[in-house]
Amino acid sequence: MTLEVSHLVGGYSQIPVLKDISFDVKDGELVGLIGLNGAGKSTTINHIIGLLTPQKGTIKINGLTITEDNQEFKQQIAYIPEMPILYQELTLREHIELTIMAYGLDHEKAWKRATELLKIFRLENKLDWFPANFSKGMKQKVMIACAFVTEAPLMIIDEPFLGLDPLAVHDLLSLIEERKKAGASVLMSTHALDTAEKYCDRFVLLHDGQVKIEGSLAELRQALPGVGETLDDIYMSFTKADQR
Structure with a gap:
């Protein structure tokens, strides 16, 4: 099991945003983290990647906590934020070089992989561009x-x-499927429920800093008979009920 979040309490002040949440992401699994704006999704992610320190509870990646080995813990995570974070003074080539150094990757192997990725995203001729040149x-x-x-x-x-x-x-989505098949675990926060329903193996629905329900789509349907068949139906049943 790659990621284990156990009884996590935390936030940005002494008043917790997250209220005793627990879930996991197993090897080769894509878990969708869903919920309204303000439900605690980004706060959860910020705790997992080490930007916030839990007030209570533990976060383990392959059995390791960040306090046991900060560098090893963080090198096990690849993070794609909602808003791109790039260094304005570094070219695309230099961003890749920085990533290779930060993760201690084999240079030749990593650049071979980078070249494949740049071709996929049609960036192979933009290695010397700076972020200001990119949309x-x-x-x-x-x-x-x-x-x-x-x-x-x-x-x-x-x-x-x-x-x-x-x-x-x-x-x-094809790259995510490829990484899953290689045994990687993926936690994806998204509002694109139709896409999540199609690609995610399980779901964790957060509301008001708590895990309201989790499981595969079939398990959610079984737990909530009569609510509806789609992830959108299940999502709306929770959010509308809490707004009454």
Whole structure:
């Protein structure tokens, strides 16, 4: 099991945003993290990647916590944020070189993989471009390429489809499937419920900092008979009930 979140309590102040949440992501599994804006999805992700320190609870990646080995813990994660984060003074080539150094990758093997990814996203002729030259969608593709170069065992993907054209969305989903088959675990936060329903193995529905329900689509249907057949039906049944 790659990721284990156990009884996590945390947030940005002494008043917790996350209220005792627990879930896991197994090897070779894509788990969809879904919920309304403010439900705690980004806060959960920020705790997992080490930007926030839990007030209570534990986060383990392959049995390791961040306090036991900070560097090893973080090298097991490839993170694609909702908004691209690039260094304005570095070219695309230099972003890839930085990623290779940060993860201690084999240089030749990593560049072979990077070249394949750049061709997929039609960036192979833009290695000497700076971020100022890229559109938002192209910046997102740079983030995706850098993340998939690492071949990390855990991928954390936050709202990955924003700004991507349909072809790039298809390419990204194909890459996720490829990494799953290789045994990687993927946690993906998304509002694209129709896409999540089609590609995710399980779902964790957050609301008000709590896990309201989790499981495969079949398990959610079984737990909520009469609600509806689709992930959207199940999602709406929870959110509308809480707004009454």
